[in-house]
Amino acid sequence: MSVAEFLRQRAVEVTVSGSYSLPRWYDCEGKLRSFACRTKRVSPFRMIVDVPVVGKVGERLTSYFQDFGEFQCTISATLKSGFLMELDMTRARRAWMSEKLTWLEKKQKDDSIQELRRDARFVPQISHTLLTLADGSIHPCFIIDVSTAGVAISCEYDPPLGTALAVGACVGRVIRKFDNGFAVKFAEKQSRDDLDRLIVRSPLLQSA
Secondary structure, rough: HHHHHHOOOOOEOOEEEEEEOOOOOOOOOOOOOOOEEEEEEEEEEEEEOOOOOOOOOOEEEEEEEEEOOOOOOEEEEEEEEEEEEEEEEHHHHHHHHHHHHHEEEEEOOOOHHHOOOOOEEOOOOOEEEEEEEEEOOEEEEEEEEEEOOEEEOOOOOOOOOEEEEEEEEEEEEEEEEEEEEEEEEEEOOOOOOHHHHOOOOOOOOOOO
């Protein structure tokens, strides 16, 4: 199915964090790499996800979302910074998925929940930005979440611990690695109100 066709179907605009693995993407130890992702539009049959590394149409992959669980999926269309996935599941699980989406749609509109996250880690309005290393090299990356003290990143580039870099205009250092990416601690604590502007560097992504 094309993205245009999916946009005409009934679906929910909901943001759920997850991870995915693509075929043939391995780390230096020969293990299958996992990247972070986030849903943008979801139905019980398919979803559009925002990602750091875009796969190819027809590729099979495994994905996991904290609110939905694990899926076996097939990429049916690609976007500049994401793709459309066809979800393989039973009829019973599709019925459960439909109920779950209705609940999540109501939950995300709850102002009290949004206010509780204001001073905690949050997801910025734009998910993609650029890493700039000390040697001037630039790498596109995906923002998992951010706080006034640092940011979690998923990226094709895998920096060593201690690497100094800038995420957008925020300078920091890699302090921790995890399955889907790495954490960067800012050199100086940032203002919550300025983070959306500072964390994003334009142009966001250069064409491949």
